[in-house]
Amino acid sequence: MGRGHRKTAGSEMAGDFEVQFIDRGERTARFVVRGVTPAFANGLRRAIVADVPTLSIDSVRIIENSSVMFDEQIALRLGLVPLTTPPDEFEEGDSVTLALDVEGPDTAYSGDLVSNHELVEPADKNIPIIELKYPETADSPQRLELEADAVMGRGREHAKNQGGIAVGYRHLQTVDVVGDQDAFNDGSEESTVLRGVIEESAAEHAVSAGNGTPENGQLVPTETFDNDLAQRYPDKEVDVRDVPESFVFHVESDGSMSIDELVLTATDTLLDRADELEQAVSL
Numbered sequence: 001m002g003r004g005h006r007k008t009a010g011s012e013m014a015g016d017f018e019v020q021f022i023d024r025g026e027r028t029a030r031f032v033v034r035g036v037t038p039a040f041a042n043g044l045r046r047a048i049v050a051d052v053p054t055l056s057i058d059s060v061r062i063i064e065n066s067s068v069m070f071d072e073q074i075a076l077r078l079g080l081v082p083l084t085t086p087p088d089e090f091e092e093g094d095s096v097t098l099a100l101d102v103e104g105p106d107t108a109y110s111g112d113l114v115s116n117h118e119l120v121e122p123a124d125k126n127i128p129i130i131e132l133k134y135p136e137t138a139d140s141p142q143r144l145e146l147e148a149d150a151v152m153g154r155g156r157e158h159a160k161n162q163g164g165i166a167v168g169y170r171h172l173q174t175v176d177v178v179g180d181q182d183a184f185n186d187g188s189e190e191s192t193v194l195r196g197v198i199e200e201s202a203a204e205h206a207v208s209a210g211n212g213t214p215e216n217g218q219l220v221p222t223e224t225f226d227n228d229l230a231q232r233y234p235d236k237e238v239d240v241r242d243v244p245e246s247f248v249f250h251v252e253s254d255g256s257m258s259i260d261e262l263v264l265t266a267t268d269t270l271l272d273r274a275d276e277l278e279q280a281v282s283l
Contacts (some may be wrong), residue, residue: 006100022197022219027252029259032197032219034246040270041169041247047266048164050156053092054256055083055120057160058151066142068281069130076143077130079160081110082123082254083150087261089119093207096120096150104132113148120150123255148227163262166252171242172219174199175229179237192229193240 024031031043060075067074083096088160090096096117102108111125136139152272175198197240212273229240253262 003038011215012021014044020219022221022248024259027255027259028250030197030248031060032246032248034172034243036247038247041249042064043270044263044266045167045169045249047164047269048167048251048271051154051269051273052152052163052257052262052265053090053152054085054161054163054254055096055150055152056158057081057083057148058095058153061147063145063147064143064149065146066140067130067132068142068143069139074130074146075148078113078148081113081129082163082256083115084119084123085152085163085256086119087257087265090152092154094152098148098150099146100129100148101143101145102132103143105134108144115150128282163254163256164251164266165254166250169247169249170196172197172199172240172246172248174201174237174243175233177233177236178243183235185259193227193239194229194240195227197221197242198232199241199246204245251276 015178017033020032020034022030033044036044050138057075057078060071062071062074065071065074083117084281095114098113098115098120100113101110107123108129108131110127110129112129115121132144135251153161155164170253173194173196197230198219198220220232229238249263251259251263253259257265
């Protein structure tokens, strides 16, 4: 994810925007988006949560259930198991069948689900579904055998289809050093606490905090200086300002798709809806 181009020429979404990652993991990422309005930033957040279609188990056919748990409870647990959803492989409403057959004494895990599609599987293998026993008074062990249909749906219809499980954003902030603290300052003043990311604009006054030599324009997570500007700029008076049209996003995926796929798919849904609106207004 570097630079993107919005394809709607007649709206505020027209133009270029720039994406810069601060940190990226398998399931979580933090990145800066520049050149967008607050409305677009909020629209992207909502789209990640509500508009990206993912697969989730929608119906369950119980073949045998001799466990202590009702069929409905097992179906509810299965519905909350995230499933890998390859982009552009399915359309909304498409389905995939999964099967599970476990006999006690054993625990049925999400990884025991077997899919009829090679690209679809539980995103987490170790989600416990139920513990099956072999009671001493029983003639046979407890057993759970079932088939389930996973259907493509969107988070706005049901929470089980929310691929983005934690999505937030805030303004990117820049810090200017405006002078030295009063020589008579006894140090009792409150510290300026920031959370998120700052864009370094006075590197010559900054303490490196283990990230190498600070440079102007560098993006610095506030946790590297315990969210306290007094540690980053000791004995300095600072001015904190929002960077225009720049936002820091924190996105966490449930594993159904990667962060890149999740964000890009959400952006595409925004573009498609903007195109639909533009065409409707032009009629």
